[in-house]
Amino acid sequence: MRLVITADTHVPKRARDLPEPLWAAVDAADVVLHAGDWVDEALLDALAARARRLVGVYGNNDGPALRARLPEVARVELDGLRVAVVHETGPKAGRESRCAARFPDADVLVFGHSHIPWDTLAPGGPRLLNPGSPTDRRAQPYATYLTARVAAGRLDEVELHRLPPRRPSGH
Template structure:
């Protein structure tokens, strides 16, 4: 399983609860699209995950930025993920970012709004924020291998399904 998070915005911990915490603990790969806000939050996430691949976001201080790249590519579940916190140009900018990295999935954060967009070449996933939804529904995403692709869901930490995801790599 692949678990996807963003926008933790914590000064002292991972702020994971319910199914979000269970997903972080049991996933083979965890992707985080930035804005941990503190080293303590980053390290708390690392302590829960067997494999964490993260980028920094605009709210991350220098200590977090020193530890994490602005963007990265992750190979997991037979798919290629391009990860960034945010990209100018909205969905078009994110799709171009993914195309330039030959990605099947583009993971981003920043808006705190859980969304899935089929951009043709890639699926754009913003898991929202599990901890600081800022007027949106709290969210995270899970994906699992299914034949020649991945299937999954955007979920709230209590397990409520917000949207289904289908990625054909």
């Protein structure tokens, strides 16, 4: 099972659309996980139309329309792997222990908010994955998203994808 993991897309605030490499990955994926900050319902509709299966949550920049359609926390089992998705996990300091306490039944926790790629294992708790942002890299050197594979309850082949810089609009 192929996964695409993304968050903090901020369309159309930070970009008019998702980068083409991310759309290509969505087309090839079995499941797309989105950890919030969509900003516009049109992106949710577009991803839902293209993804074989979409699991998403709302973020702090998502208004009432998105919050009415998406949960704050999503939980899904993918080929025996227990996955939780949430937008915000709080400050970097203490994140692993907080997440292990909040999501003791998850094997993997996907989160967003910081726009900073993250891949750690919480002691006694879930693997924590943040894909960064494909449209708003902030202080990061690249805009990013993640892909991974799930088989027989195991997550492997987790890969951080760097996206090429966006071309300036208007010319």
